[in-house]
Amino acid sequence: MSQSPAVWTLLTAARLLDGSGEPPLEGAALLIEDGRIAHIGPRSDVRAPSGARVHQVDYGDATILPGLVDAHTHLVAPGDGSPGDDLALEGEDLLLLRGVANARTTLHSGVTTVRDNGAKGRVAISLREGIRRGLVAGPRTVICGRPITMTGGHMYYFGSEADGVDAVRAEVRKLLKEGADYIKIVASGGSTRTSDPRRASYTVGELWAITDEAHRHGKLTAAHCSCAQSIENCLEAEVDMIVHCVFAEPDGTFSLRPDLVDRLVASGAWVNPTLYILRAAKEYVTARREREGGLTHQHEALLQGAGRELEVRMEAVGKMIRAGVKLCAGSDSPWLWYAPGGFVHEIEILAEAGLSNGEAIVSATSGSAESIGVGPVAGRLAPDRQADVLVVAGDPTRDLSSLWQVLDIYQAGRCVERGIR
Numbered sequence: 001m002s003q004s005p006a007v008w009t010l011l012t013a014a015r016l017l018d019g020s021g022e023p024p025l026e027g028a029a030l031l032i033e034d035g036r037i038a039h040i041g042p043r044s045d046v047r048a049p050s051g052a053r054v055h056q057v058d059y060g061d062a063t064i065l066p067g068l069v070d071a072h073t074h075l076v077a078p079g080d081g082s083p084g085d086d087l088a089l090e091g092e093d094l095l096l097l098r099g100v101a102n103a104r105t106t107l108h109s110g111v112t113t114v115r116d117n118g119a120k121g122r123v124a125i126s127l128r129e130g131i132r133r134g135l136v137a138g139p140r141t142v143i144c145g146r147p148i149t150m151t152g153g154h155m156y157y158f159g160s161e162a163d164g165v166d167a168v169r170a171e172v173r174k175l176l177k178e179g180a181d182y183i184k185i186v187a188s189g190g191s192t193r194t195s196d197p198r199r200a201s202y203t204v205g206e207l208w209a210i211t212d213e214a215h216r217h218g219k220l221t222a223a224h225c226s227c228a229q230s231i232e233n234c235l236e237a238e239v240d241m242i243v244h245c246v247f248a249e250p251d252g253t254f255s256l257r258p259d260l261v262d263r264l265v266a267s268g269a270w271v272n273p274t275l276y277i278l279r280a281a282k283e284y285v286t287a288r289r290e291r292e293g294g295l296t297h298q299h300e301a302l303l304q305g306a307g308r309e310l311e312v313r314m315e316a317v318g319k320m321i322r323a324g325v326k327l328c329a330g331s332d333s334p335w336l337w338y339a340p341g342g343f344v345h346e347i348e349i350l351a352e353a354g355l356s357n358g359e360a361i362v363s364a365t366s367g368s369a370e371s372i373g374v375g376p377v378a379g380r381l382a383p384d385r386q387a388d389v390l391v392v393a394g395d396p397t398r399d400l401s402s403l404w405q406v407l408d409i410y411q412a413g414r415c416v417e418r419g420i421r
């Protein structure tokens, strides 16, 4: 019996970024064998073995880079402004279907890995399994299952309320039993109606119990922190990633805490700033004002509030960048008004806040992959790695908007069929 010959794929383009932050390789070629990267180099150096069947694609003035890694999604949300309190009223069956649709949209935008930051019930677990089995199209999905939160705390409606050191530790064990890849903690209130975003929720003792239990099992932790006290508590408890990282006080004022910035640097914790979600709210309300010639008091307040908060948070992120805090890109979409498939908005706004284009790309590839614990398998192009590859027109190191010009996406070496050619 003759073995069918291995099929090789050879991609060539004007340049290649490997995700590490090194300057682009000009006149590049990437060879894929059996879903894995076999060789990367200048065109003249990269060839399939003689006699091999090779599928070759030349993309011309384009850039080959790793599939993007979005460190923060909520694939059950519609991205139309619906608050979490309302979307969680839907049944898990419908939420799963929405997750399926959002996973496909996300993949088609060039994102081949996401970390989902919380869904209702077992939805995230089922979604990850459906994608793994190839039942539905979607990125590699790292999940927490549900965020752990205090009674009535932000996202309590997803189903993991726990209070006190014993109960939070038990909840970690329960989530790990269900298949959580990491533990998401809600360390302050948020948009949930029964919570206060400007106050810490868990005590340091409760946070310690969660991080201790997660770390004992080799799992990372990430915490929603929309006030300074929650950031301080999480640093105390050695949380691995601070999400949002808003320096807000209980009275609603913002003031950057240089002491906490120093501690963020010293601890090596990752910060996921989630900036664009505020601009998405602003843009939605502005468009509505133009359409309807006016705004309700509620929308006027939202517009003012989001505008002011975006300004101070952009400035704070700029200062954190200059201080050397490790930033990763995570969109938070499709939460509230941040529609799915728009991760590039977050990459662009991080550059606006102070990252160079090259650094912004790292924050959305190898940086975000490392921050969510998949550094060895995602966010970087190198021999022997799974070929999760994005090809975009133009040069994103010169102009990040070229990341919107997706030519092709490869998942484990297979070109993703997007139905648009």
Ligand SMILES: [Zn+2]
Residues within 6 Å of the ligand: 072, 073, 074, 117, 332, 335
């Ligand atoms: Zn979130």
